[in-house]
Each structure stands twice: as structure tokens, then as C-alpha cells.
Amino acid sequence: MIKRFALGSVIIMALTAVSVATAALLELDADLDPFRRGALEVSEDILPDVEPGKPRTILVLGSDRRFGDKKAGIPPRSDSMLVVRLDPAKRATAVMSIPRDLKVTVPGHGRKRINTAYGTGGPQLAAKAVKGMGIEVNHIVNVNFGGFQRAINRLGCVYADVDRRYFNDNRPPVASKENYATINLKPGYQRLCGGDSLDYVRFRHLDDDFVRAARQQDFLRQLKAQVGIGQLWGDRRELLNIFGKYTQTDIARGSNAKILGFIKLVIEASKNPIAEVRFPAGEESSDGGLEVSSTELARTIRRFEAVRGKRTPSTRKRPKRIKTPKKGALASGLTLAKREGEDHVLGIATKMRGLDVYFPKARVSRGGYARDSPVSYTIKDRGGSKHRAYRIVLSHGDNGQYYGVQGVAWSDPPILKNPTDRVRMRTRTYQRYFDGKRIRLIAWKGPKAWYWVSNTLSQKLSNAQMMDIARSLQRIGE
Numbered sequence: 001m002i003k004r005f006a007l008g009s010v011i012i013m014a015l016t017a018v019s020v021a022t023a024a025l026l027e028l029d030a031d032l033d034p035f036r037r038g039a040l041e042v043s044e045d046i047l048p049d050v051e052p053g054k055p056r057t058i059l060v061l062g063s064d065r066r067f068g069d070k071k072a073g074i075p076p077r078s079d080s081m082l083v084v085r086l087d088p089a090k091r092a093t094a095v096m097s098i099p100r101d102l103k104v105t106v107p108g109h110g111r112k113r114i115n116t117a118y119g120t121g122g123p124q125l126a127a128k129a130v131k132g133m134g135i136e137v138n139h140i141v142n143v144n145f146g147g148f149q150r151a152i153n154r155l156g157c158v159y160a161d162v163d164r165r166y167f168n169d170n171r172p173p174v175a176s177k178e179n180y181a182t183i184n185l186k187p188g189y190q191r192l193c194g195g196d197s198l199d200y201v202r203f204r205h206l207d208d209d210f211v212r213a214a215r216q217q218d219f220l221r222q223l224k225a226q227v228g229i230g231q232l233w234g235d236r237r238e239l240l241n242i243f244g245k246y247t248q249t250d251i252a253r254g255s256n257a258k259i260l261g262f263i264k265l266v267i268e269a270s271k272n273p274i275a276e277v278r279f280p281a282g283e284e285s286s287d288g289g290l291e292v293s294s295t296e297l298a299r300t301i302r303r304f305e306a307v308r309g310k311r312t313p314s315t316r317k318r319p320k321r322i323k324t325p326k327k328g329a330l331a332s333g334l335t336l337a338k339r340e341g342e343d344h345v346l347g348i349a350t351k352m353r354g355l356d357v358y359f360p361k362a363r364v365s366r367g368g369y370a371r372d373s374p375v376s377y378t379i380k381d382r383g384g385s386k387h388r389a390y391r392i393v394l395s396h397g398d399n400g401q402y403y404g405v406q407g408v409a410w411s412d413p414p415i416l417k418n419p420t421d422r423v424r425m426r427t428r429t430y431q432r433y434f435d436g437k438r439i440r441l442i443a444w445k446g447p448k449a450w451y452w453v454s455n456t457l458s459q460k461l462s463n464a465q466m467m468d469i470a471r472s473l474q475r476i477g478e
Helices: 003-013 024-031 115-132 145-154 194-202 209-226 229-234 236-246 256-270 294-305 338-349 463-471
Strands: 056-063 078-086 093-097 103-106 110-113 139-143 158-162 166-168 183-185 188-192 247-249 274-276 334-336 358-360 362-364 375-380 386-395 402-408 421-425 428-435 438-445 450-454 473-475
Touching: 056 115, 078 115, 078 294, 093 209, 093 294, 103 115, 110 115, 115 139, 145 194, 158 194, 158 209, 183 194, 188 194, 188 375, 188 386, 188 402, 194 209, 209 274, 334 463, 338 358, 338 386, 358 386, 358 402, 362 386, 362 463, 428 463, 438 463, 450 463, 463 473
Parallel strands: 056 139, 093 274
Antiparallel strands: 056 078, 078 093, 103 110, 139 247, 158 188, 166 183, 334 362, 358 473, 375 386, 386 402, 402 450, 421 428, 428 438, 438 450
16 A cells, blocks of 8 residues: 555655756745645654765555544554665665564564554654664655545556455454455456555455565556656645645655755656565464564665666567477476366357457466456546456466456557567567566557456566466467
8 A cells, every 4th residue: 555655755756857946946835835744753863864865765654543443542553564765876766565564673662563663653663663674764654544545546546457356345254353454356457546446455355465565566566657747746736735634754844955855866766667675485473473584684675775777678679589489388387278268268258349358278287267257347548438358367376376368459558558678479579578587467469459468466477487378378269
């Protein structure tokens, strides 16, 4: 959930790309009034000042206070915790989710789960606990769920590639009697607005913290790709009103010069891709917490601080040709299951008009087709035009890890902007989208529609597997 307000930082920083002009200072000063209402007082020993132009790390906290909690005396909890490192010189914005069940030393309270620091001492103690792990913290952004929903709606919602069916109505109650947030989302590329987007990123029923963190970071990436600086600047007053009402940040207590310096840093960083640093799995402690060795923790923090983006190759060049594997040869871990695939999509293939249905002949050996698959539906673009679409969902075999095949009769879905490269195999030209060294998504254009294969949230499929699954897509009877 926090992902959007890691972009909430971008909302503020994106206040103006023209703020370099002295004349803009007067207008900016008026714009910042609602932003300053959310000023968070934090002592300098917790958040020391940073020299202009230097990289900064933001701790983004999502409050889990629900309706009625305050009246009942239930303290707020840090439902999500994210660190974002802004360093334009590295050509990438580093993002790392910290598991809420991670066992750390909470100053003054001993070794506890890190999310208890927020409930015990608020954002300040949470920042101290994160710094105790060895992570530099320069700023705090504390987000309330209400602001998340309103900001998403104000930005016109977000098109998201939903990997599977998300459903929970708390019936029957789970053994622990803990009620998770209710949700009912079908799989497939779709437009998510306030309530649905919040349900999607918060979902944790039957998921672990690592899958949840990957989903949140994926949502942030898709949001960042769809929201431009111009849109944020044009709607800055209302967005800042939302930000000031539903967030707290130490950034708001700075002078205009300091805020402008931070804005310029974020504007520069917002041009770069997001690089996710995954937290190590660790081991479960006797009380259900997560224990990570100091050696592994230090190694992970070094990776976070050293993130460096790659120069994106031009996609205008002629696609490079990849050697086609021998007939029948598949990447390790895949199996041919043509009949199973045909049977799976037969029901929707006969109903789809204007959209050919392609299914994968190859799938992960130890996985299979999900129960809530396939689905056929209609998606609207921002202009209101309708497009036929379908989604096939397959399980990778690991908990919470699903990959899928999407088809949509839409000439320019937002998800397919800015491919990393293009490659040619047999008669198809594929657009590939990488996260680091892994292919996150691979797409190709048919006569009337786009088709793509989405990796799992944690990118469990290897590049060879992604390529072979995409290559195996075909229509019934071919």
C-alpha cells in the first residue's frame, strides 16, 4: 500500500519541474500550505540533515489503524514498511520492503517484531529500529489508508496486471479468529481504483510477507509508469491537500529552499526505473517471527545501497534474432501439456468475438492451472472505449506464486510502454520487459490483439522458461 506514497513523495517532489525559476517560489509557497499541516517533528539525532544533492533514504510507513481502533484503545500498527533510496546518479531508485514480522532490537524494548516499534513509539521509534538494522534513514513519510485510496482516485486509478483471483469474506472465520480485509478481485489486466487498489496491495490472507511485498512493489512500478510529472504538477493543489490530510512527514518542516532541493532530487530520481531489493527469507522463530542473521542482513543492506541501473538499450533498433531451440526442446522445469491447455481455454474460446485465444503448450512441471482460470471480460481504456480481454492463470507451485497469459484487443495498453528490448524468434517479434536480470513480462502483437506472459510476483520463472512459454502460445487446433 505504501508503494503509492513512495510515489507520494514523488507527488510532492513533482510539485514543479519549473521550480528552478525564482518566480515559482511565491506560488510554491502557497501550494505548500496544506503540505506543511502534516509536518512530523523528529529530532536531528534520528534524522540528521543531508547535504544538497546527496542521496537520501526515505522510510515509508503505512498505518494499520482501522475504524473503531482508536475508540477501543488499540494502538496503530505499521502494516507496511518500505525504504526508498533516491540517488539519480545511480540511474535507479532502490526499493526494499521490510517484513513486519522481522525480529530486531527495538530501542528500550528489547528484541521484538519490527512492526511493534510503530505501535509502541510511533514513526520515531520505527525509524530508530530501522536505523539499528544498519539502514540509513533521512526522511519519514507516514501514510494513512484513507489517503492512499483518495490519491489513487484523484490520479484516475491505475491499470494493474492482477496475477490471480483474490477473495476473502472471512467465512468461515480462521482458526486464529483474526479477520483479514475482505476482497473480491478477479485475475487479469484491469483498472483498479481506491478501494480495490488498497485491498489488492494489503492482501495477506494465505500469503506471506515476501509475496505481499513483491505485490506492493509491482503495484508501485505500474503506478509510476502511468503517472507523469505533468499530471502531478497540474493537479498539485488537490494532491497536496490529500497528502497533508492523510500523511505526516518531516520534509514538511523544512524551509522552502530545503523542500525545493528535495523536490529537484525526486524529480531527477523519478525518471529512473525502480530496482527492487528482496529481503532474505531467514528462519521462523518459536513465536512466529522472522530471524535473519546479521551477516545476511548486512549483505542485503549493501545491495540496497549499491543499486545501480543499466542504460536502457534503444528499442528502435532492429530486433536481435535469437536462435530457435530444437523442436520439442524446453527449458528445464517445463513440460509440454498441449491437450490440457486446449481443454482449459475451450470454454472461453468459443465465446470471444474479435479476439483469438492463445494458450501455452508449455507450463511449469510442478504447477498447474488455477481454479479461477480462465476468465474473459471487457476492459475500458481512459477514453471509455471497451476492449475484449482474457486471462489464463497458472500456479508455479510455490505459495502465492502465479504466472499468467493475457490477451487484450487493445492497441496500446499502458503496461506495454517502454520495453527493455525486442527480439525475433521465428515469425514473432517479442517485446521484453526486465526487472534487473529477470524477464518480468514478454509480449507480442497479433493481427487484432496484444498477448503477453507475466512472470510471478517474485519472478520465479527463469528467462529461458519465460521465452519458451511465450514461444509455445498457440490457438486451438494449430
